[in-house]
Amino acid sequence: MATLYDYYNTGGNNHSIFVQNRQVAQTFTASENYTISSLKLKIYRDALWTPVPTIDLKVEIQGTDENGHPDGNVLASATIAYANIPVTTADWEEIAISCDLTNGEKYAIVLYHTPDNDISVNYHCYWSVDSTSPIYTGGNYEYSNNDGGTWASTGSDFMFEVWGQLTFRPPNDVVTLRRLVAAANNKIWYEDIS
Secondary structure, three states: OOEEEEEEOOOOOEEEEEOOOOEEEEEEEOOOOEEEEEEEEEEEEOOOOOOOOOOEEEEEEEEEOOOOOEEEEEEEEEEEEHHHOOEOOOEEEEEEOOOEEOOOOEEEEEEEEOOOOOOOOOOOEEEEEEOOOOOOOOOOEEEEOOOOOOOEEOOOEEOEEEEEEEOOOOOOOOOOOEEEEEEEOOEEEEEEEO
16 A cells, blocks of 8 residues: 655645746655655646647656756656646646655656647646745755756745655665574584575
8 A cells, every 4th residue: 555755735826837848846855765656746737729739748757966956867757648637727636657766865756748749839737836835845846948958946846745665675784694503402503604
């Protein structure tokens, strides 16, 4: 059963738009060693387009660089058909996605939509954001206006939830010994073997 590990899910009082060539991201710090099973993001799209365009919303988990920006190293990705995104009003959309996270490391949830043949049209998508009094301390809202080439930070936070399951990882300094043990006449003998 999945557990909610990292999140900021209250206080969304605004939204951020992302269109062609613009990517947005929420960075977060993993609170445990765990494997992501899904993300939940509070998003919506315009209802202006008929027919609904056949583009996808791309969702990625990326690492972050020394400045805390998405580093372009895609650890996992998923897509949502534009037609399946909630219309007009933000709602929680669950996205199945999986990768291992390390406790204390910072990651980025990156969103953008794939290009459409008609590059003159901007199909608007929106992500609910707390721009008034954000209190999440493990990361922040980031944006790029050149397809992820460069990133800028803000003091705001997107609405997100990261769900997953704990991952056991033995420490790197564990030494394993094998020992042969024999017992007879109320005595025990042992010998380390390779």
